[in-house]
Amino acid sequence: MLLITGIATWGALFATVFDPKGVLGWILSFFVVPAYALLALLGAIPILVLRKQTLTTDPPRSPSLLGQLALLRQPATQMISLYYLAGGGILLVSYLSCASYVSQDARLFPLFFHEGRDAQQLNERFLFLLLQQISLVFAATVYHVASHKSRVVFDLQSHLSIPDRLKATASRRVQPLLLATAAFTGGFYLIYCVLLKSFLCHLVRNYAGNWARPYLYSLLKKNATLSLSLPLRAFASTLFTLSVWEMAHVCFEVYATQPMIVSHFAPKANQCLRSGLASESPYFQSFAFLELATLSAEDATRRKSIFVDIKTEGGGGGAWHDLSRECLKLIGTELQRAKGRGVLPQPPPEPTPAPPPVRPSTPSTPVKAVTDNVFQPSKKTFFDKLLTPPRPTPLSSSASTGTSSAVAPPASTATSRVPAIFQTSSSSSPAPPATTTTKPPAPIAPSPPFAQTLLSKIPVEWQSPAVLGLLRRRPSQVVGTCVSAGPKSIWAIQALANLLCRSLQEDPYGVAQRDIPKILEAFVRYLVALENLAVALSLDAADDDERADVVHEVEAQVGPIKAALEEGVRAVLVEFGPYLDSFSFPPTIASRLDSLLPANDRP
Numbered sequence: 001m002l003l004i005t006g007i008a009t010w011g012a013l014f015a016t017v018f019d020p021k022g023v024l025g026w027i028l029s030f031f032v033v034p035a036y037a038l039l040a041l042l043g044a045i046p047i048l049v050l051r052k053q054t055l056t057t058d059p060p061r062s063p064s065l066l067g068q069l070a071l072l073r074q075p076a077t078q079m080i081s082l083y084y085l086a087g088g089g090i091l092l093v094s095y096l097s098c099a100s101y102v103s104q105d106a107r108l109f110p111l112f113f114h115e116g117r118d119a120q121q122l123n124e125r126f127l128f129l130l131l132q133q134i135s136l137v138f139a140a141t142v143y144h145v146a147s148h149k150s151r152v153v154f155d156l157q158s159h160l161s162i163p164d165r166l167k168a169t170a171s172r173r174v175q176p177l178l179l180a181t182a183a184f185t186g187g188f189y190l191i192y193c194v195l196l197k198s199f200l201c202h203l204v205r206n207y208a209g210n211w212a213r214p215y216l217y218s219l220l221k222k223n224a225t226l227s228l229s230l231p232l233r234a235f236a237s238t239l240f241t242l243s244v245w246e247m248a249h250v251c252f253e254v255y256a257t258q259p260m261i262v263s264h265f266a267p268k269a270n271q272c273l274r275s276g277l278a279s280e281s282p283y284f285q286s287f288a289f290l291e292l293a294t295l296s297a298e299d300a301t302r303r304k305s306i307f308v309d310i311k312t313e314g315g316g317g318g319a320w321h322d323l324s325r326e327c328l329k330l331i332g333t334e335l336q337r338a339k340g341r342g343v344l345p346q347p348p349p350e351p352t353p354a355p356p357p358v359r360p361s362t363p364s365t366p367v368k369a370v371t372d373n374v375f376q377p378s379k380k381t382f383f384d385k386l387l388t389p390p391r392p393t394p395l396s397s398s399a400s401t402g403t404s405s406a407v408a409p410p411a412s413t414a415t416s417r418v419p420a421i422f423q424t425s426s427s428s429s430p431a432p433p434a435t436t437t438t439k440p441p442a443p444i445a446p447s448p449p450f451a452q453t454l455l456s457k458i459p460v461e462w463q464s465p466a467v468l469g470l471l472r473r474r475p476s477q478v479v480g481t482c483v484s485a486g487p488k489s490i491w492a493i494q495a496l497a498n499l500l501c502r503s504l505q506e507d508p509y510g511v512a513q514r515d516i517p518k519i520l521e522a523f524v525r526y527l528v529a530l531e532n533l534a535v536a537l538s539l540d541a542a543d544d545d546e547r548a549d550v551v552h553e554v555e556a557q558v559g560p561i562k563a564a565l566e567e568g569v570r571a572v573l574v575e576f577g578p579y580l581d582s583f584s585f586p587p588t589i590a591s592r593l594d595s596l597l598p599a600n601d602r603p
Contacts, residue, residue: 001048001251004166005244006041012243013037016236017099029102036098043090043241044248050083051252054150057282059484060477068146081141084245088137091241092129099233125230131196132188132234136241139184149249152256154286154487156560159294165254173246181242185235259294260287269302270309270319277326286488289330292323293491296498300506303499307507320499320511324519327492331522334489338482338529475541475549479557482533486557490564493523497568501575513576517583520572524592527565530558569596 014033018026054076060068071077110123143149157165266272276288295302309319483489496519503512534554541547573580573593585593 001255002041002045005044005048005247005251006037008247009037009040009044009244012240012247013040013095013098016095016240016243017102018236026102029098032101033098036094036101039097040091040094040240040244043087043094044244046083046087047245047248048252050080051150051249051256054080055152055256055283056150057152057154057286059151059481060148065146065474068148069142071145072142077141077145080144081137084137084140084144085134087245088133088140088241091244092133092237095237095240096126096129099236125233128192128230129234129237131192132185132238133241135188136184136238140242140245152253152283154257154290156487156490158257158259158290162254162258165258166250169250169254170247173250177242177246178239181235181239185231185238189231189234259290261291261294262287263291264295264302270306270323274319274322274326277323282485282488286491289327289488289491289495292327292495293498296495296502300502303502304506306499307503307509307511310509310511318511324496324499324512324515327496328519328522330485330489330492331526334483334485335522335526335529337484338526338533475546475553476557479537479550479553482537483530483557483561486561490561493561493564493568497571500572504575513579516572516576517585520569520593521585521589523565523569524589524596527562527569528592530562530565534558566596569593570598573597 013036014030017029017033061071110126157168160168262276263269263272273288273292276284277292279285279288306319306323480486500512500516500519503510507513537550537554538547541550573596577597
């Protein structure tokens with residue numbers, strides 16, 4: 001990963017230091033640029049470390065851009081800014097050093113310069129590039145948070161090789177990268193010429209002392225932004241920085257989602273696979289489902305080992321029982337998520353257990369209690385008399401407590417006759433606690449998102465496309481929240497369908513055929529839920545443009561899951577067509593199965 005990032009950094013640095021005034025020197029610098037590229041590679045390492053520390057597979061918390069930007073207030077944003085600041089500083093130093101060497105421009109990199117006998121002057125060109133790099137760092141931080149850059153998404157092209165995946169992923173980022181570079185450079189150039197230049201001159205004239213005026217003469221009397229070479233150099237610097245960062249993101253996303261075969265090398269392959277499917281980390285769980293889908297389609301030996309392993313060491317179900325249970329559990333969770341449009345139903349509150357009833361003590365035959373100290377020795381010694389405290393009188397005890405003996409409540413006779421050594425706090429039986437039944441909390445009506453509430457209060461004439469894009473829900477996030485485990489659920493569906501179809505020839509005990517009705521019913525119910533979800537999301541769209549975006553996102557994210565469900569159902573129906581009469585299905589499930597059966601395979 002570092003090698004590929006380094007090669008990309010070398011190419012980006014060589015392309016961006018191009019100087020039209022010295023083409024020959026630029027060509028000859030091809031062998032000198034790698035030395036600066038090694039320094040520039042250090043600017044990509046903070047981005048790789050940041051992605052590793054914030055790795056997640058969870059979808060964004062808010063479907064609107066404004067709600068996602070509200071996360072900038074969290075303390076984690078400061079850490080993201082520091083990582084980008086470290087990478088941006090290293091990249092700026094490496095780029096300016098290499099560009100100064102190639103173009104032989106002494107006024108490009110140092111903060112101060114002088115011409116002839118003049119005093120040292122503040123280098124406005126370097127100041128411009130430095131302010132632009134700092135602004136680029138903060139813009140990259142905002143984009144990282146707004147686009148939920150910490151998330152890695154598993155795609156369905158994992159079977160491709162790493163070079164093919166790198167090529168396909170990088171080709172999709174080229175056009176947005178060029179547009180972002182042009183927009184940022186042009187915007188910062190205008191802001192600097194209109195606002196920052198005047199602000200800096202105002203600070204120098206009013207707050208800089210007379211001793212500093214000679215060093216700031218060039219800033220006050222000249223304008224380096226009027227030179228055409230400065231905006232071109234600023235564009236090249238921004239393009240180089242964003243290219244290195246984006247290549248680091250691309251390499252991390254490709255390598256972080258590259259399939260790993262883990263259970264094949266484990267001593268107990270099936271047990272390792274079961275542990276992966278039941279992992280609490282969604283990231284490692286995705287690798288387990290991908291491996292299960294791959295071996296169910298390609299590895300006959302592993303399939304037979306799953307069917308033969310009919311009993312675990314703990315005495316539970318076999319390998320097929322555990323693997324199918326985890327797959328059906330995932331499908332059931334995604335089914336409930338699709339019904340709730342991204343919100344899983346809350347489990348009912350656990351009832352508070354009632355305290356055990358206290359049985360009343362049965363009265364026994366009264367026996368005369370011994371009031372003397374049963375552990376008192378036959379003859380008291382002198383030390384016993386010193387250690388024995390004086391017995392308080394009723395008057396003294398009542399005086400010390402401030403109450404009279406007539407008002408004090410009488411103790412039970414049984415307790416009063418028990419020796420002091422046997423009297424404990426549990427001697428008197430307390431009253432049984434009252435049994436209280438806790439009512440389940442009333443359901444709370446979900447409050448509308450802040451962005452939707454704010455949008456409803458804005459007048460219609462002020463709702464420009466920019467405001468609507470900031471406040472409205474993004475269709476990609478709305479649909480993605482409803483099918484957050486898209487590739488993982490597809491792999492679970494493919495694994496179950498492949499194992500069922502191959503079980504007819506490879507399952508000697510027939511453990512998989514007994515679950516055919518349950519699996520087919522789960523597939524059909526999930527398919528119906530996805531169809532209802534697509535219709536509901538389309539009806540919830542505010543206008544035709546948003547409806548078109550929703551339809552496009554449904555086809556892109558929900559369509560592959562529906563296709564996997566339909567293909568899995570058809571494959572199982574075709575394989576077990578002659579034996580389906582021995583299974584019973586609910587009427588709605590049976591009719592839908594009949595509609596999915598191919599016409600040429602109907603009886």
